[in-house]
Amino acid sequence: MTLEFLEVRPPAAHSRSWTPFATSEGYEHPHWWNNAGGTTGDPWFVRVLEDGIEVARVQLDDPGGISPAYTNAPTLGPERLEIQFIEVTTAARRRKVATRVVHGLTKHHPHRRLFAYSSESADCFWGSLAGWRRFDHPDGRSSPLFIQPARGDDPNEAATDT
Numbered sequence: 629m630t631l632e633f634l635e636v637r638p639p640a641a642h643s644r645s646w647t648p649f650a651t652s653e654g655y656e657h658p659h660w661w662n663n664a665g666g667t668t669g670d671p672w673f674v675r676v677l678e679d680g681i682e683v684a685r686v687q688l689d690d691p692g693g694i695s696p697a698y699t700n701a702p703t704l705g706p707e708r709l710e711i712q713f714i715e716v717t718t719a720a721r722r723r724k725v726a727t728r729v730v731h732g733l734t735k736h737h738p739h740r741r742l743f744a745y746s747s748e749s750a751d752c753f754w755g756s757l758a759g760w761r762r763f764d765h766p767d768g769r770s771s772p773l774f775i776q777p778a779r780g781d782d783p784n785e786a787a788t789d790t
């Protein structure tokens with residue numbers, strides 16, 4: 629089923645005090661959605677609808693940062709764009725919504741290179757994305773880093789599921 633992506637951005641003068649989503653019914657992590665405090669760059673959220681019903685939210689950090697401490701991680705320039713957090717409503721999970729959201733973001737932002745630091749419970753999800761590479765921190769504790777394949781190496785570029 630087709631997904632619709634709606635951008636949610638703050639009014640310019642209120643980017644830090646702004647409340648992106650007033651309610652988070654159906655989500656387990658409301659603190660990611662009621663403020664933009666997790667971003668270091670410009671706050672930027674995406675609301676994802678499936679047949680008019682909200683099924684996911686994404687918090688982006690533009691451009692976000694890649695720690696050089698991660699073993700063998702590539703250096704990305706200003707094309708990088710961090711998926712700070714993605715959440716699918718509990719009712720919509722395990723239907724490839726998150727997979728389709730990430731593919732949709734790559735299609736909507738063809739000149740960017742997406743990356744994300746996983747939370748422990750999401751390693752399997754990020755690891756399931758075709759072509760995305762995992763990089764680990766030498767301390768053995770920090771969240772793994774997952775990076776979208778370079779353009780031309782992306783097996784999902786021809787995907788039409790958005």
Ligand SMILES: CC(C)(COP(=O)(O)OP(=O)(O)OC[C@H]1O[C@@H](n2cnc3c(N)ncnc32)[C@H](O)[C@@H]1OP(=O)(O)O)[C@@H](O)C(=O)NCCC(=O)NCCS
Pocket residue numbers: 656657712713714715716717720721722723724725726727728744745746747749750752753754756
């Ligand atoms: C992680 C999350 C976004 C995945 O969303 P989703 O729409 O259910 O994921 P998908 O259906 O696209 O999953 C694709 C694949 O990822 C893996 N996967 C996803 N959720 C998984 C889970 N809970 N346990 C194990 N593997 C999982 C599976 O390989 C799955 O393929 P399969 O269903 O054919 O086995 C969702 O569980 C979520 O919102 N979790 C809470 C918030 C969170 O942890 N976000 C990540 C922040 S870094």
